[in-house]
Amino acid sequence: MKLLVSVRSVEEALLAADGGADFIDLKEPGAGALGGLPVATIREIVAALRRHRSDLAVSATIGDVPMHETRRIAACVDAVGACGVDYVKVGIERDPLALEVLDALAASDWPIVPVFIADRGLDMAHVAHACALGFPGVMADTFDKRAGSLFDVLSMEALRDFVKAVRKGGSIAGLAGALRAMHAPLLHTLDPDFAGFRTAVCVGDRSTALDSQRLRALCVLMRGHSAAALVHA
Numbered sequence: 033m034k035l036l037v038s039v040r041s042v043e044e045a046l047l048a049a050d051g052g053a054d055f056i057d058l059k060e061p062g063a064g065a066l067g068g069l070p071v072a073t074i075r076e077i078v079a080a081l082r083r084h085r086s087d088l089a090v091s092a093t094i095g096d097v098p099m100h101e102t103r104r105i106a107a108c109v110d111a112v113g114a115c116g117v118d119y120v121k122v123g124i125e126r127d128p129l130a131l132e133v134l135d136a137l138a139a140s141d142w143p144i145v146p147v148f149i150a151d152r153g154l155d156m157a158h159v160a161h162a163c164a165l166g167f168p169g170v171m172a173d174t175f176d177k178r179a180g181s182l183f184d185v186l187s188m189e190a191l192r193d194f195v196k197a198v199r200k201g202g203s204i205a206g207l208a209g210a211l212r213a214m215h216a217p218l219l220h221t222l223d224p225d226f227a228g229f230r231t232a233v234c235v236g237d238r239s240t241a242l243d244s245q246r247l248r249a250l251c252v253l254m255r256g257h258s259a260a261a262l263v264h265a
């Protein structure tokens with residue numbers, strides 16, 4: 033299982049890259065579940081990671097944009113995609129318009145990772161629709177980080193079905209949503225392709241600074257081997 037770590041600055045991105053993250057995810061954690069960073073900051077972080085000779089995949093979010101704002105979603109996707117990231121993450125709400133949004137995203141010029149917001153459960157018909165569209169990855173995450181974790185809003189059976197459906201469609205499956213060290217056994221049972229973290233790698237809530245010690249400890253726990261070996265792996 034790979035680790036995606038959400039960061040908001042050059043400093044945090046380099047800490048995450050050196051601390052064992054597999055995917056560097058650019059977002060402003062203080063601005064919502066998929067809070068977007070200014071495009072200038074995204075560009076700056078991508079350039080710093082490349083200068084650092086990091087070849088880790090970089091994703092960035094477009095912000096929490098409602099499904100009915102289709103034009104804004106498209107504009108944000110274009111703006112973020114043009115920053116040189118490997119993936120653009122777009123939140124998908126449980127909304128009938130999600131199907132239309134997914135179709136538009138699949139037709140865009142950028143590699144998109146739809147992120148199903150799972151607080152009100154998953155509509156598996158929407159997930160199946162996304163899986164048929166050939167996105168490189170599909171994630172599930174939560175919006176309200178204070179309401180518990182992904183495991184509080186979805187059953188193990190629902191999560192297993194989600195991971196299975198995404199993989200069957202040929203995409204990689206990611207899980208996130210206030211996941212913490214205590215969820216490691218459940219994550220190992222589900223074995224998604226990657227798990228995403230912010231809350232667990234901060235000293236306070238997810239809007240506080242990334243803590244490298246917490247990240248290293250999490251890497252050890254998730255991968256079951258030495259963090260030291262990860263740094264230059």
Ligand SMILES: O=C[C@H](O)COP(=O)(O)O
Nearest residue numbers: 038208209210228230231
């Ligand atoms: O994409 C992953 C998220 O940033 C995870 O954040 P979280 O652990 O606070 O839910």
